Amino acid sequence: EAEVAQSPRYKITEKSQAVAFWCDPISGHATLYWYRQILGQGPELLVQFQDESVVDDSQLPKDRFSAERLKGVDSTLKIQPAELGDSAMYLCASSLVGDNEQFFGPGTRLTVL
């Protein structure tokens, strides 16, 4: 069964350092989402791509976060500099265009010390 791949699965960093997360969606899924899930909360959207274009990044803290999907396939989410409050699970999801169901990757658990 096709899956969304994410790496790394775990990342520990010190505040003010830069971190990057990678996501490879299910083949053929044009829509890609990055969510952040703080412990005890539901996931919240950071950015949504349709192919290589950003559809919604209104909740992305652009002073420190950036996301790209240059060829419309895999995507990278970067944080620079990381802050203590960025400790969370970063989830990537993908879906077919026009399809309701989103498939989530296993997530990257970030701890900022």
Place this chain on the structure above:
Amino acid sequence: RKEVEQDPGPFNVPEGATVAFNCTYSNSASQSFFWYRQDCRKEPKLLMSVYSSGNEDGRFTAQLNRASQYISLLIRDSKLSDSATYLCVVNMRNSGYALNFGKGTSLLVTP
């Protein structure tokens, strides 16, 4: 005010019990509704979509009341393996939009 509100629980129930989760959403323009299940330290997975007519999948029944902006999930004959967090999810459109998640309701089924 958060768009999707859920009772966080935890709900502790014995095996075989029936348990119900409730959820309310604030945006009347919402069009698609779901329940996701999330196991500890895992990613969310779609449990079922929710339709106005109500729908059932085995031991799970979901209901939607658009007038009251209320969604429910009923689990009958609870199993130990049902222990998880159940996330109420709302979408502004029928497709292609990001999901709005509630905080989740934690369920623990005990022997």
